[in-house]
Amino acid sequence: MKTTLIYAGIAGYGFESLGKGMEAGWINHGLAQLAACAKAQGFEVDLIDLRGLTGWDEFRTELEQRRPHVTGLTMMSVDYNPVTEAIAVIKDVDPATITVVGGPHPTLVLDEVAANPRIDYIVTHEAEITFPKLLAAIEWGQPPQERVLVGERPDLDAIPFVDRELFLDEWHKCGYAVDSPEVPFVPELPPPFLTIIAGRGCIYNCNFCQPAERLIFGRFRQRSVPNVVEELKLLRDKYHFASFMFHDDCLTNDREWVAEFCQTYKREGFTQPFFCQSRADIIVRHEELVELMADAGCRGYFIGFESGSDRVLRFLRKGTTREVNLKAAQICRKHGISVWANYMLGLPTETQEEMLDTISMLKEIDPDYYSPAFYTPHPGSDLYTYCIENDLSLIASHDQYRRNPTETKIKGQDPEFLNWALAESQRRKPWNAFKRWARRNWKRYANPRKAWQKAKRVLVGG
Ligand code: B12
């Protein structure tokens, strides 16, 4: 029995987008994890990644050639339209092909997904145990009677490591020339670069995110440090990775875990730099942790600063303040950790003055990377419910469930002001821009080895 997993993450960059940045150059851990679990039980599993295809015609041809018995599709809210289209093509090619859907959207908005009669099974929550069980039942000719299966939560140390080759082999076939398993995105993280996940869930309660995360993953839990380091060792042997990043929602939730990880990482001889997500309040409360992480190789934090207004931060249940945000950025700078600043504009209840507060905060933070979003109400979060109850949402298609600051998502906002705020929030103060320019050039020309090499090139030619 053959199972084909399908990654339909084309809502952003479309077909033929492989390698174009993080959205189109990273593996999907959910599917790679399910493939590893199904293969461990002896099932044959392959992948079609729509990002590597030219269009729906090629998808149809692939299905006609592969003829899977079962297909498995993952779905964030933003993937709803391409997944629905993919399922229509699957059933058109062969109505007997079994379609299974899982991921955040089916878990959070089950009714909407269940309304599609072309979907044979929906697995909610986590599926490492339930998906292979479903495959086994289908193979034995005893498919479950119920259509919706609630996934059992796995012990994260007991499941196999993600099957990266599922994606990498398929990408090779699509002609993607890979000099790095996954696409690097910042100079601090050189290729070969890859992504890893150490745990699931989050202990915090931000209203634009929760309770969705808790619904999908339950309580926060992490793989043991030896388990993560064992995977890193295998990845070092196989891909000789030069850098990596943790996808975890907030890697620094558990300080003891982080301290143990940093010690073990160094002891095992790793020197590769990495990035992870953290929070401003954790950074400020535990500078010693930042120091420890920097010493182990952490070169960047993704930080959800979100807003420069204390009232908005309270409204978001963020658990931070403007002052804490500013202090966190200072601490990062002190320890040589780059700051990737996530923030939102155009939030419900937010005034233009409060957006100006966010702009002035960013000018003080002077982040290494700006990651602005126009607030987008995501199903499953309390702020989404607030937007629906107050008739604020402008989302007319699932394709708009992207936070990218391209269009206003909330009623009552002035798009012209939002676009101005977006541009202004990313404009550095002249003094900050000068300091950055000077640092860059110092690094480029003041290094004696580099200067000597450049001089040699000029003198000798070539
Ligand atoms: C890494 C990540 C990314 C990466 C990589 C995405 C990728 N290539 O997969 C990047 C940065 C590119 C990204 C982008 C976006 N992301 Co994102 N991302 C995550 C993050 C942090 C981890 C995802 C992950 O790997 N989890 C671990 C795996 C094991 O879990 P999983 O994928 O959910 O899979 C399990 C189950 O869901 C289930 N399952 C999943 N698929 C299937 C399929 C079948 C057949 C079955 C049976 C079961 C099943 O079984 C799996 C194993 O237990 C999650 C938050 C989180 N902690 O999960 C957000 C998250 C998934 N992202 C989210 C969002 C909103 C986005 C963006 C829309 C943001 C934006 N730019 O606007 C984009 C959309 C990208 C696109 N498709 O176009 C939301 C989704 C919310 C929703 N309602 O859909 C999440 C939940 C974050 C949040 N709390 O808001 N993201």
Ligand code: SF4
């Ligand atoms: S936004 Fe980040 S810190 Fe807040 S609850 Fe979600 S994952 Fe946790």
